[in-house]
Amino acid sequence: MRRFFLSQAKTCLDQSRRQHHKTRRVLSLLPSLSSPVPVPVSPLSRFLSSTSEMSGSDSTSSLPVTLDSINPKVLKCEYAVRGEIVNIAQKLQEDLKTNKDAYPFDEIIYCNIGNPQSLGQLPIKFFREVLALCDHTSLLDESETHGLFSTDSIDRAWKILDQIPGRATGAYSHSQGIKGLRDTIAAGIEARDGFPADPNDIFLTDGASPAVHMMMQLLISSEKDGILCPIPQYPLYSASIALHGGSLVPYYLDEATGWGLEISDLKKQLDEARAKGITVRALVVINPGNPTGQVLAEENQRDIAKFCKEEGLVLLADEVYQENVYVPDKKFHSFKKVARSLGYGEKDIALVSFQSVSKGYYGECGKRGGYMEVTGFTSDVREQIYKMASVNLCSNISGQILASLVMSPPKPGDETYDSYIAERDGILSSMAKRAKTLEDALNNLEGVTCNRAEGAMYLFPRINLPQKAIEAAEAAKTAPDAFYCKRLLNATGVVVVPGSGFGQVPGTWHFRCTILPQEDKIPAIVNRLTEFHKSFMDEFRD
Amino acid sequence: MRRFFLSQAKTCLDQSRRQHHKTRRVLSLLPSLSSPVPVPVSPLSRFLSSTSEMSGSDSTSSLPVTLDSINPKVLKCEYAVRGEIVNIAQKLQEDLKTNKDAYPFDEIIYCNIGNPQSLGQLPIKFFREVLALCDHTSLLDESETHGLFSTDSIDRAWKILDQIPGRATGAYSHSQGIKGLRDTIAAGIEARDGFPADPNDIFLTDGASPAVHMMMQLLISSEKDGILCPIPQYPLYSASIALHGGSLVPYYLDEATGWGLEISDLKKQLDEARAKGITVRALVVINPGNPTGQVLAEENQRDIAKFCKEEGLVLLADEVYQENVYVPDKKFHSFKKVARSLGYGEKDIALVSFQSVSKGYYGECGKRGGYMEVTGFTSDVREQIYKMASVNLCSNISGQILASLVMSPPKPGDETYDSYIAERDGILSSMAKRAKTLEDALNNLEGVTCNRAEGAMYLFPRINLPQKAIEAAEAAKTAPDAFYCKRLLNATGVVVVPGSGFGQVPGTWHFRCTILPQEDKIPAIVNRLTEFHKSFMDEFRD
Known part of the structure; x- marks a missing residue:
């Protein structure tokens, strides 16, 4: 046992006070190897080497790109979920x-x-019916379609098509996503939370990952910018912070109390980071927890919201498992609901909630749908987020449609309601x-x-x-x-x-x-x- | 007329020798305004301000994120295609x-x-039939489906489903995309070029934009890294270079000769940038041209490939308009074909070709499908590209399927061939x-x-x-x-x-x-x- 996470994180914080360096030494935040070798030769590299003509790093080729010349932030980034x-x-x-x-x-x-x-989990039939009808809209004109599709999926497909300018499911949409779908999602959030949601706060994205990257890109200018992340954490966060050149400021979840989150620990880590010259810009909370599976108590969430407000931190709430709660004594509460219940409005707390079609009971990972609800940002900063979304034009329309469906599934009285339930x-x-x-x-x-x-x-x-x-x-x-x-x-x-x-x-x-x-x-x-x-x-x- | 592009580009190059600074002054590469005001209040900001509770930059709110505190690279980035x-x-x-x-x-x-x-352009029917069948696979078990779908779309859907592990179109795929679809795409590239293509070189992406970002992220470490871009250029490139903190090194297309590309100008710009301490890492060529609409002559392409090989530049070939050629005296040739025709193999030239389902005759922008074919990179660098792709898990499966379809459309003898043509x-x-x-x-x-x-x-x-x-x-x-x-x-x-x-x-x-x-x-x-x-x-x- 030589190099472990805590010392790594500390090294990272210490380094932020030094000059950015470009050596080949990789200071991985989350090393899976204790060896000092920077980039291990994984089975993938052997696999790739076996393809025709491919040259390894040890070749004598004069190719322009080498590990020494690429962006060191890329080298630093690790993602164990698809790792060695x-x-x-x-x-x-x-x-x-x-x-x-x-x-x-x-x-x-x-x-x-x-x-x-x-x-082997099967997709929810209603969702797939609507997607198929929106993909191949001329089905809607055929009488046979009524034998193959439920009435409410046909109705929903029409409703969605009417929300898309020119019914063109093959067109780029508004950079934040199709307005009518954002209306539906906002209504779903309102129904969930009991507080208003604004469709203009919704940014539809290709799954939650690009939304997380977008916020990291916005908030991180250099290694002097820190993001408070739980440890253990979902490595998208450490990877994205590494790619954007920021500092991960760790706070530990307490295994002995069911992965409890102590505000006193948050505060301690925040103060320590600040003492080292890090500007901590945001707090990541994953609820329900990944990889740890805990569901936060509402009171704990209130303390977290207060903490973010008092300390001037953006609350990045990863709420992609909001439908996945398995115990009767716990319930999911969105941070927006918790914040609004405390009386915090748009001017009190900056809060981003991430949601995805990949999780829940639907598990539509391959569709790459998701959104972030962005509240508590000034209009000029919001305009910058809009610009970042615009550079990639829009997220995929099937994913957008599916995001609207998961936030507005069949209702009592609909033909498919019973089978859907x-x-x-x-x-x-x-x-x-x-x-x-x-x-x-x-x-x-x-x-x-x-x-x-x-x-x-x-x-x-x-x-x-x-x-x-x-x-x-x-x-x-x-x-x-x-x-x-x-x-x-x-x-x-x-x-x-x-x-x-x-x-x-x-x-x-x-x-x-x-x-x-x-x-x-x-x-x-x-x-x-x-x-x-x-x-x-x-x-x-x- | 005060501040124009050339001076901007020069300023940008000059600045790279200085320290990175964090003032609010925005040094836009492509300003649409000559005013020194950094971020104009656009109609969007007025629109956003009109929503409930939204606070502008001039408010007295204590929100943590301000234009002064966000990543200055975001401020610098401009994207006029969806701009003011x-x-x-x-x-x-x-x-x-x-x-x-x-x-x-x-x-x-x-x-x-x-x-x-x-x-108002209609989608290609065959493509949409296949997508609908892959979205709602239980249609394939229904006899009515044969009345609604062509035989070859049903066959193709089965073929694609058989290439997907567990036929699960709702699952995350391999980070580079579904292997069977990459096989199809590689075969399509081979048929187009007459040279072998390796499915392991294909990275499927949500449209071409994320692929371009991925390469910029790989190649750019700081403002000392330059990317040669045509002027005029598609602003994705300037936006992506700005977001990743690199330097855009401009080369001018000559309007008088139908937007001709002169190697002597390339060389001049390269030398000038190098003299300023910039390491030029890649050359972007957009062929057919965006926004300029020219199609490069094969001889010109050969010179470009030679130039990249000699100068050690990665050739980033934006070939998304490869199907869009309107004049009988011009023909599209991929840079890979041109390079291979010159006898350049994997060890001679690093070449990335971008393709998208959004362009061509199909124009399926909303599906966000695309790929990059990455050749001439060492296996250890390839592993880093793979890791970057893995952090986002995979691109959307409908987009992946569509990318395989555009590279392998109906063939003579297929039921839909005539109507497709x-x-x-x-x-x-x-x-x-x-x-x-x-x-x-x-x-x-x-x-x-x-x-x-x-x-x-x-x-x-x-x-x-x-x-x-x-x-x-x-x-x-x-x-x-x-x-x-x-x-x-x-x-x-x-x-x-x-x-x-x-x-x-x-x-x-x-x-x-x-x-x-x-x-x-x-x-x-x-x-x-x-x-x-x-x-x-x-x-x-x-």
């Missing part, structure tokens, strides 16, 4: 096709990413069941503790690794949790992400595992995991 | 709904942007006709000269403005071409973009006008334009 272990898994999957007998499993199960439909509740109750089964199984493993999955799509168990395993990982130049996850993959075909990809308290080890494999696969996963863990412990127990 | 004049147009359009009699026109005609379907040729020949009509009309105007629209979707006429008009523009604190374009909008409802948004030789004035209004609208546009121009000249003629 996933690359190994993809290679294994390829090899499995021809070499089935070589492995103790017959398929790779991707628990590394919240991608429900890749694991059955689909939705079936998916959500199954997710809750799967979360509980996996949580229990993990808690039954020797040296493993796992907090309750109150929401989101993940479990983030802590593994107390024996010293011998830690030493074996060191010898293999791998972080101990990555060592464990690679062993797990090779033994079971189950892909999870090491905790070091999300950040964790130094000396603790975790992994993130989604709850998304279909129910009939869960018993086998539990068995394989249990067996693997037992043999791992047998091998390394101190 | 479009904002005025949107306001007029809104006002027209209730106030029809107040204007001498009854609709706004958007000739500011290459957005064909917004002006009729649609395609109808659109392209009509575009050619519209281009010629508008070009002739513009050349008939007093003091206006317009080069031939050989390709792309634009005309970029030069307007020789009378001194009195230039003085009136100065008095109105507006660039003379913006002054002309605003007058044109107010008199006719036709929206065009001032040449200052693209860059132009100092002291010359232009505007960009698309050729996209449907044929039945062209005579009226010609009449209105002719009438307006006459009265403008009558008012200001020296």
Whole structure:
């Protein structure tokens, strides 16, 4: 164990006081390797090298672009959710096709990413009907269509087409998204929160990721600009902060209290960063939590909103799991609702809420739909955000339509209402069941503790690794949790992400595992995991 | 006339030698205003201010984000295609709904942007059939579907679904895009060029814009990194270079020779930039040209490829208008084909080709599909590009599917082949006709000269403005071409973009006008334009 997250984060903060440097040394915020080698040769690089004519860094070619000459911010950026272990898994999957007998499993199960439909979850029928009708609008003129599509999907498609200038679903829209769809989304937010929402505050985006990048690009000028992020965090944030050259200011979630968020810790980290000359510009809160699965209590949210107001921080609220709450004692409250309930208006708090069509019960990851609701910014700053959106013209229209549908699903009385509710509740109750089964199984493993999955799509168990395993990982130049996850993959075909990809308290080890494999696969996963863990412990127990 | 593009570009180059500064002064690369006021209050800001509670910069609110505190690179970025004049147009359009009699026109005609379907162009039926079937896959199991869809669209949908793991069109794909679709695209490139293409070189993106940003992010570390761009250029490039903090190194296209590209000018600009301490990393070539509409001769392309190889520049080839060539004496050749014809392989030239589903005869702007073909990069740099793509997970699947369709449309013998060809040729020949009509009309105007629209979707006429008009523009604190374009909008409802948004030789004035209004609208546009121009000249003629 040599270089861990806390020291990394501190190094990063310290460095911000120094001159920007361009050496090849990579100071990764979230290293998955303890080796000082800057950019590890991953299986992907081997894979790419195998293609015809491709030249490696060691070649004698005179190509103009080298690792030394590219933007060092790109080198610094890490994204473990699709990192080294996933690359190994993809290679294994390829090899499995021809070499089935070589492995103790017959398929790779991707628990590394919240991608429900890749694991067999079916799309919500109503949503897909509307999308198909909007894609191929001449279907609406055919009588056979009534036999193939529900009445309310036809009605909704017409309503949406009427909101699109010239009914042109193939045209660039307004840079913020089609106005009529933003009206629908604003109405959905109002219905959810009980407070007004303005369609002019909505920016539709290709999933939530580009919206997060846009805000980071706006707020970060240099490494003197800091963003408070939870640790553990979803690595989009660390990646985006690294790409935009800012400083990630960490605050720790407390595992012992179910990943609790203490305002006193926030304040301490803020003050420390300020003392180092960092201007902290925003606070990222992920609720329900990713990778940690907790759902914030409303009172805690009120304290967070007050803190942001008092300290002059933009509150970046990642609320993409707002529909994913699995326990009866917790409920999702949007930060906008919480702030408005405190009496905070447009002039009191700058708040950005991110939402996505990729999560919830719909899980439409491939559609890349999402939005951010931007409140509490002056009109001149808003104009700059509009300009940034304009440079990319608009987000994809199917994603825009889907974002309006998830914020305005079928209502009682609609033809598809009952079947829609059955689909939705079936998916959500199954997710809750799967979360509980996996949580229990993990808690039954020797040296493993796992907090309750109150929401989101993940479990983030802590593994107390024996010293011998830690030493074996060191010898293999791998972080101990990555060592464990690679062993797990090779033994079971189950892909999870090491905790070091999300950040964790130094000396603790975790992994993130989604709850998304279909129910009939869960018993086998539990068995394989249990067996693997037992043999791992047998091998390394101190 | 005070501050024009050339001096701006020089200022920009000079500045790169100085320290990065954070004052509020905005050094716009492509200013549309000669006023020193940094960020003009546009009609949009007035529009936004009118929404409830919104606070302007002059308010006394204590909101944390101000123009002074945001990333100055964002302030610096300009994107005229959706800039001030479009904002005025949107306001007029809104006002027209209730106030029809107040204007001498009854609709706004958007000739500011290459957005064909917004002006009535119909989508290609086969493409939309396939998309609808892939969106709502259970249609494929219904017998009625055969009455509603062509046999080859059903076959193609099955083929595509079989290429998607689990047939899950709602899942995140591989970060570069679905492998089977990349196979199809690579085959399409091979068929087009007669040289091999590797599916592992393809990165599918949400339109071409994010691909351009990705390359700029990779190549630009600071203002010491320069990108050679044509002037006039499509302002995505200047915007992206500004956002990533690099230096735009201009090279001028020669209007007198039909927007010719002289290698000697390239060399001169390169040497000048280098003498100023700029490391020039890439050359952007837009072919067919945007906004200038020229199609490069193959010999010229060979010289460009040689130049890039010799000078160690990445060739960023914007080839999104590859299907849009309207004159029999010109033909599109991809830079990859040209480079390979010269015998240049992977180790000789770094070349990125951008393609989009938004242009061509298909014009599917709202689908946000596109790709870049990345060749001549070492495997370790490629891994960094892959990582950047991974942070955003993947591009939207409908856009990916469409990108495969445009690179592999129906073939002879397919059920829809004849109707597809009729649609395609109808659109392209009509575009050619519209281009010629508008070009002739513009050349008939007093003091206006317009080069031939050989390709792309634009005309970029030069307007020789009378001194009195230039003085009136100065008095109105507006660039003379913006002054002309605003007058044109107010008199006719036709929206065009001032040449200052693209860059132009100092002291010359232009505007960009698309050729996209449907044929039945062209005579009226010609009449209105002719009438307006006459009265403008009558008012200001020296």
